[in-house]
Amino acid sequence: MSIRRIQASARFCEVSVHNGVAYFAGQVPETTVAQNAYAQTKEVLELIDNLLAEIGSHKSRILNAQIFLANMQDYAELNQAWDEWVDRANPPSRATVEAKLADPRWKVEIVISAAV
Amino acid sequence: MSIRRIQASARFCEVSVHNGVAYFAGQVPETTVAQNAYAQTKEVLELIDNLLAEIGSHKSRILNAQIFLANMQDYAELNQAWDEWVDRANPPSRATVEAKLADPRWKVEIVISAAV
Amino acid sequence: MSIRRIQASARFCEVSVHNGVAYFAGQVPETTVAQNAYAQTKEVLELIDNLLAEIGSHKSRILNAQIFLANMQDYAELNQAWDEWVDRANPPSRATVEAKLADPRWKVEIVISAAV
Numbered sequence: 001m002s003i004r005r006i007q008a009s010a011r012f013c014e015v016s017v018h019n020g021v022a023y024f025a026g027q028v029p030e031t032t033v034a035q036n037a038y039a040q041t042k043e044v045l046e047l048i049d050n051l052l053a054e055i056g057s058h059k060s061r062i063l064n065a066q067i068f069l070a071n072m073q074d075y076a077e078l079n080q081a082w083d084e085w086v087d088r089a090n091p092p093s094r095a096t097v098e099a100k101l102a103d104p105r106w107k108v109e110i111v112i113s114a115a116v
Numbered sequence: 117m118s119i120r121r122i123q124a125s126a127r128f129c130e131v132s133v134h135n136g137v138a139y140f141a142g143q144v145p146e147t148t149v150a151q152n153a154y155a156q157t158k159e160v161l162e163l164i165d166n167l168l169a170e171i172g173s174h175k176s177r178i179l180n181a182q183i184f185l186a187n188m189q190d191y192a193e194l195n196q197a198w199d200e201w202v203d204r205a206n207p208p209s210r211a212t213v214e215a216k217l218a219d220p221r222w223k224v225e226i227v228i229s230a231a232v
Numbered sequence: 233m234s235i236r237r238i239q240a241s242a243r244f245c246e247v248s249v250h251n252g253v254a255y256f257a258g259q260v261p262e263t264t265v266a267q268n269a270y271a272q273t274k275e276v277l278e279l280i281d282n283l284l285a286e287i288g289s290h291k292s293r294i295l296n297a298q299i300f301l302a303n304m305q306d307y308a309e310l311n312q313a314w315d316e317w318v319d320r321a322n323p324p325s326r327a328t329v330e331a332k333l334a335d336p337r338w339k340v341e342i343v344i345s346a347a348v
Contacts, residue, residue: 001252001347003293003295003322003323005323008322008323009323010315010318010320010323011298011311011314011315011318011323011326012318012323012324012325012326013323013324013325014325015176015325016294016295016296016324016325018252018253018295018347019135019251019252019253019347020117020134020135021134021135021137021253023324023325023345024294024296024325025296025325025327026326026327026328026329028217042222042334051324059329061119063119063132063134064132064139064140064141064227064300065128066182066227066327068327068329072216072217072218077220079127081120082127083126083127083277086126086127086128088126090119090121090124091121091124091125091126091127091128091129091141091220092129092132093128093129093130093131093132093140093141094128094142094313095141095142095182095184095225095227096126096142096218097184097215097216097217097218098143098215098216098217099215099329099331100302100329100330101329101330102302102304102307102328102329107325111296111298111327113139115117115119115134115135135251136233136250136251137250137251137253144293154346177235179235179248179250179254180248180255180257180343181244181299182343188332188333188334191334193341195243198243199242199243202242202243202244204242205245206235206237206240207237207241207242207243207245208244208245208248208255209244209245209246209247209248209255209256209257210243210244210257210258211257211258211298211300211341211343212258213258213300213331213332213333213334213341214331214332214333216333229255231233231235231251232248
């Protein structure tokens with residue numbers, strides 16, 4: 001069964017799609033790196049929305065989310081942006097842990113998989 | 117293909133089931149938060165057993181486990197509870213790393229996926 | 233649908249295969265534990281190649297990679313080994329975070345899933 005790869009560079013792709021499931025790269029802030037965790041999370045979720053649209057899926061079809069926070073003290077800000085965004089009738093499973101991220105300005109990184 | 121969501125709140129669900137695979141939320145201790153990593157792991161694995169039963173699956177059908185320990189010094193206690201519990205004829209793949217968790221009392225969080 | 237388990241011990245297996253998807257255990261260095269992150273990553277990627285071959289898959293069929301670095305300062309060395317190894321026409325999605333690993337000598341642990 002074939003694999004579709006979205007926005008592939010030589011190092012990684014943003015999404016792999018195989019057998020009706022999409023496996024996302026860790027999404028991180030791009031334009032909001034100087035802002036707080038709420039703003040960064042909002043941007044990351046918009047990036048996810050855009051990628052979901054590109055593969056013909058939607059946030060109501062997300063299966064799970066692995067969230068990495070650079071500082072667990074940002075948990076409330078993460079949840080504020082998440083709760084404003086998530087499809088409340090179709091929320092994914094979720095896990096959130098603290099981990100230092102590749103760029104010290106990043107406060108949040110989110111990895112999802114979704115049904116396509 | 118439809119997605120079934122188990123124990124969904126407005127924020128997340130405990131399990132998403134899609135195309136024969138179940139994607140679990142991070143399971144954490146509830147009643148054993150004041151106890152050691154062995155007791156917490158035992159409780160987390162019981163929570164997993166209960167969710168597996170609710171979706172008609174079983175620990176022999178777990179595909180993989182991602183384990184987060186708040187302190188890697190609890191690795192032996194984790195393994196003690198795990199080894200007493202795991203289906204030795206059908207063990208999942210596994211990865212264990214250290215990460216600070218959302219509640220400072222939690223010593224362990226486990227994320228699994230399973231065949232249904 | 234049946235689950236195939238590769239190199240299973242009583243505690244975990246190296247790979248579970250179900251419905252055309254392989255779920256790997258965290259791969260860690262074995263013979264290079266005294267060497268730098270570049271050498272350790274090279275070995276880990278060889279271990280992944282070997283397991284992929286054992287299940288009839290290939291690095292061009294990897295869906296996603298979750299990379300844990302014990303020290304994010306090794307990010308450049310990780311990428312050097314990764315870039316030499318990855319199938320540039322078929323790269324997986326990827327996420328990299330810092331996490332303390334089970335053995336203090338390990339600088340990198342990689343968890344992948346792959347199409348079979």
